[in-house]
Amino acid sequence: MTLTVAEIEELDRLLEEQRIFRLKKGLTDFTDKTNPNYKELYNAINSQKWGFDENGKPKLLDGYVGAVLEGSSRSGKTWSGVDVIIWLCTEVETNCTINIVRETYAEFKTTLYLDFKQRLDDFNIPNPFHTAQEVKSFKIGKNQINFLGSDKIGKKHGAGSDYIFFNEAMHIPKDVFNQLKMRCNKFWWCDYNPSVTDHYIFDSVIPRPDVTFLRTTFNDNPFISANQRNEILSYEPWLPNSYEVIGSEIFYNGEPISDTNQPPPHPTNVDHGTADEFMWKVYGLGLRGAMKGLVFNNVRYIDEFPDLGYTYGMDFGFTTDPTTLVKYAEDETDIYLELLLYSPTETPEEIDSFLNEIGIEKHLPITADSSDRYTSENNGAVEMVRSLSDLGWSINKVRKKKSVMFWLTSMKKKRINIVKSRLYKEAKKEQENYKMKEINGISINQPEDNYNHFFDGARYAHMSWNEQEYTIHF
Numbered sequence: 001m002t003l004t005v006a007e008i009e010e011l012d013r014l015l016e017e018q019r020i021f022r023l024k025k026g027l028t029d030f031t032d033k034t035n036p037n038y039k040e041l042y043n044a045i046n047s048q049k050w051g052f053d054e055n056g057k058p059k060l061l062d063g064y065v066g067a068v069l070e071g072s073s074r075s076g077k078t079w080s081g082v083d084v085i086i087w088l089c090t091e092v093e094t095n096c097t098i099n100i101v102r103e104t105y106a107e108f109k110t111t112l113y114l115d116f117k118q119r120l121d122d123f124n125i126p127n128p129f130h131t132a133q134e135v136k137s138f139k140i141g142k143n144q145i146n147f148l149g150s151d152k153i154g155k156k157h158g159a160g161s162d163y164i165f166f167n168e169a170m171h172i173p174k175d176v177f178n179q180l181k182m183r184c185n186k187f188w189w190c191d192y193n194p195s196v197t198d199h200y201i202f203d204s205v206i207p208r209p210d211v212t213f214l215r216t217t218f219n220d221n222p223f224i225s226a227n228q229r230n231e232i233l234s235y236e237p238w239l240p241n242s243y244e245v246i247g248s249e250i251f252y253n254g255e256p257i258s259d260t261n262q263p264p265p266h267p268t269n270v271d272h273g274t275a276d277e278f279m280w281k282v283y284g285l286g287l288r289g290a291m292k293g294l295v296f297n298n299v300r301y302i303d304e305f306p307d308l309g310y311t312y313g314m315d316f317g318f319t320t321d322p323t324t325l326v327k328y329a330e331d332e333t334d335i336y337l338e339l340l341l342y343s344p345t346e347t348p349e350e351i352d353s354f355l356n357e358i359g360i361e362k363h364l365p366i367t368a369d370s371s372d373r374y375t376s377e378n379n380g381a382v383e384m385v386r387s388l389s390d391l392g393w394s395i396n397k398v399r400k401k402k403s404v405m406f407w408l409t410s411m412k413k414k415r416i417n418i419v420k421s422r423l424y425k426e427a428k429k430e431q432e433n434y435k436m437k438e439i440n441g442i443s444i445n446q447p448e449d450n451y452n453h454f455f456d457g458a459r460y461a462h463m464s465w466n467e468q469e470y471t472i473h474f
Contacts, residue, residue, distance in 0.1 A: 016219045020124050027087040033222050037069050037080035037191075040214045045187050064212045066181070067189040068205060069217035072226050072286035073232060077191035081165050082115050084189075086123055089140035090164065096162040098145045101131040101180060104172035104190045105149030107137070112147070112167060155389070166190035169355050174200045194288040198429040202288075217286045224423070231286050237275035240264035248287055257312045293435040295408060295447050295455070297415045301424070305329070305338050306417075312360070313461030314368040314395070317344045322426075324349065324453045325366075327419075328461035335411060337458050338419035339427040348387035355393065362392055367464040369396035369456065405445055407459050 003011070030039060047063035057277060069077040084096055102108060117129035120140075137146045150172045160183040163411050166172055169190035177200075181188055190201070206213050218224055218232050243252045243263040250256065252263040258370075269275035269440045281289040307383035310329040317323045345351050360366075368388075369381045385397045433451040 007327075018122075018296075022422055023123055023289070024090070027083065027473035029092060035076035035080050035222075035413050036216055036220050037075065037077050037214060038072075038083055040069065041067055041080060041084045042214060044189075044212045045084075045088075045092075047391055049108070053197070057269070060210070064210055066205075066208075066211045067187075068201060068203070068211060068213045069189065069191040070186070070213070070286065071191075071220075072219055073193060073283040074218040074228050075216040075286060076221040077216065078112070078167060079115060081167065081189065082112070082119050084353060085163075085165065086119060086140065089143040090125075091122070092145050093162070095142045096144070096186075097160070098143065098163040098165065099148055099149055099161040099180065100145065100165045100167060101148045101153075101172060101176075103149065103394065105147060106149050107168075108147045109134075109148075120253065125141060134442075137366075156251050158374070159397045160185065161185045162190040167379070168192055169201060170195060170199060177201075192271070193282055194259050194286065195282050197288045197432050198425065205252050215286050217284065225279070232275040234269055234272070235284050236266050236269055236278045236460050237277045237280055237281040238266055240266070243381065245285055249271050250285070251446055259295055263461075287420070294336065295434045295436060296412065296416050298412070299418060299431055302336075302417050303420055306336055308336065309337075311364060311461050311465060312340075312366040312436075313457040313459070313464075314366050315456040316384055317453060318346050318371045319344055322453050324457040325355070325360075326454060328458060328459060328465065330414065330462070331466060335462070336417045336419070337454075338421050338422070339423040339454055341428045342423050342454070348384050350390060351384070351388060352391045352393070360393075363394055365394040365464065366393060366459040369460065370400065396464075398463055404447065407463055408447065408455075411462050427454050 017320040026034065028042075044067045048060060048065075051059055051061045053059040067163050071077055079224045087101075088098070099143075100108075100112065102111075113129055113135065115155065116128060116138075120127040123284065125140055135147065137144060139145070146211065153176055161180070163183045164184045166180075166182055166188065167190075169177065170192045172190075179432070190205075192201075207212060217230060226378040238252075243250055243257065245251075248443070252261055255261050266275050278289050279289045305327060307327065308329040308331065312328055313326045313328050315324045321344060322342045323345040324339065327338040327340055328335075329336045340360075341351075341354060345354070366388075368385050370385070371381050382397060385395055386394045391447065416431075418424070423428075430451045430453065434449055434455055437448050437449075
C-alpha cells in the first residue's frame with residue numbers, strides 16, 4: 001500500500017509529536033539513561049518545603065536552597081542545567097526569572113548559546129539562537145532567561161531572580177556569587193571542573209547543610225560521543241586499573257600517589273605524548289587538582305620556620321589587593337617562607353600597627369615593592385616605604401634591574417618550603433594558582449599577574465638576600 005503525500009506528512013507529524021512527548025516525559029520519569037546531575041537538581045528543587053515565619057513571610061522549612069555539581073569534562077553537568085531550565089519553564093513556572101552567570105558574557109557564545117540552540121530545537125520551543133547574533137535574554141513561555149557576565153554585574157550585583165545557574169563557577173568572584181545568591185528567591189546551582197584545590201566554594205558553600213553536592217565523571221554520561229570519550233581517556237597517565245580512586249584521592253599500593261609512589265605509566269598515552277596528570281585528574285576523574293603550568297611546583301609545607309637567619313619581603317596592596325609580609329631565609333638547597341600578613345592596607349600607619357603587634361624586629365631589613373602602579377590618596381608604594389622608614393622600620397624598596405622571570409627562575413633552583421602558619425590557606429591558594437601565561441593553550445615564559453602577592457614579597461626578599469645592590473636605601 002502506497003501512502004499519499006498528505007498521509008506521509010501526517011505520519012511525520014505524529015512521529016515528531018511522539019518524539020517530543022518522550023523527551024518531555026523524560027524530564028520527570030527517570031531511567032538508567034537519565035544523567036545523575038539532572039536527577040540531583042530535579043530532586044533538590046522538589047525537596048523544598050515552604051511555610052511561613054512568625055511574621056507571615058515565606059520560609060524554607062526543609063530541603064535544599066542550592067546545589068553544587070563538581071566533576072570531569074563531559075559528565076553532563078551543564079547539559080543537565082539546560083534541561084532543568086526547560087523543565088522549570090515548561091512544567092513548573094509560568095512567569096519566573098532565571099539568571100545564568102559566567103565569568104564574562106562573551107563566553108556564552110561558544111558554550112551555552114550552542115547548548116540552548118540545540119535543546120530548544122529538540123523540544124520544539126521557539127528558538128532565538130538561529131536568527132540573532134547576540135542573545136542577552138530570551139523567553140520560554142512567559143519565563144525570562146538572562147545571560148549575565150560576572151565582570152559586568154558591578155556594585156549593584158544585578159537584579160533579583162527566582163533561579164540562578166552559575167556556569168563554570170570557579171571563575172566567578174565570591175562577592176558576586178554571594179550577592180546574587182542573596183537576591184535569589186527559590187533555588188540556585190553551580191557547576192565546574194575542579195581545576196584548583198582551594199576555593200571559596202569548597203570552604204563556605206559545599207559544607208552547608210542546605211546545599212546538595214554531587215561529583216560525576218564522563219562515565220556517568222551515557223550519551224558522550226566515542227570521540228569525546230577517547231580524547232579524555234588519552235590524558236590518563238597511568239596503567240588502567242593499576243590504581244584506585246577513594247573519595248577525592250588516588251591510591252597506588254594502598255598509599256596516596258606522590259612523586260615517589262607512582263602507578264605504572266600508561267602503555268600508549270605516554271608514548272603518544274598525550275598523558276597529562278593534571279588534565280586526567282580534573283577533566284577525567286573530576287578530582288580537584290593544582291592548576292596546570294604552576295610557577296612553583298617543587299613545594300612542601302612544613303610545621304615551623306627553621307633556626308636560620310632571616311629577613312622580610314613586602315608587597316603592597318591597597319583597597320582590594322592584599323599587602324603581604326613574608327619571613328624569608330634560604331640555604332644551599334632550600335628557600336623557607338612564612339606568610340605573616342595578607343590584607344589590604346591603605347596607610348603606613350596600618351602596617352606600622354600590625355608590625356608592632358606581631359613583634360617584627362625593627363632592626364631587621366624589609367625589602368619592599370617599588371612600583372607605583374597602585375595608589376590610594378596619593379600614597380603609592382614608594383611613599384609607603386618612605387613613611388615606614390620615617391616610622392623607624394629598616395625598610396628599603398627593591399631595585400628592579402633584572403626581569404621577574406630571572407628571579408623566579410633563580411628561586412625555582414631550590415625547593416620552596418612554606419610554613420603552615422595561621423595564613424597557611426592564603427599561601428597555599430596562591431601557590432596552587434600562580435601560573436604561567438598561556439596564548440592559545442601554549443605556555444609562555446611570563447607569569448600571570450594574579451595570585452602573586454605572596455610570591456612577590458618572597459621574590460623581593462630573595463633579590464636582596466642574594467644581591468644587596470637590589471635594594472634602594474633611604
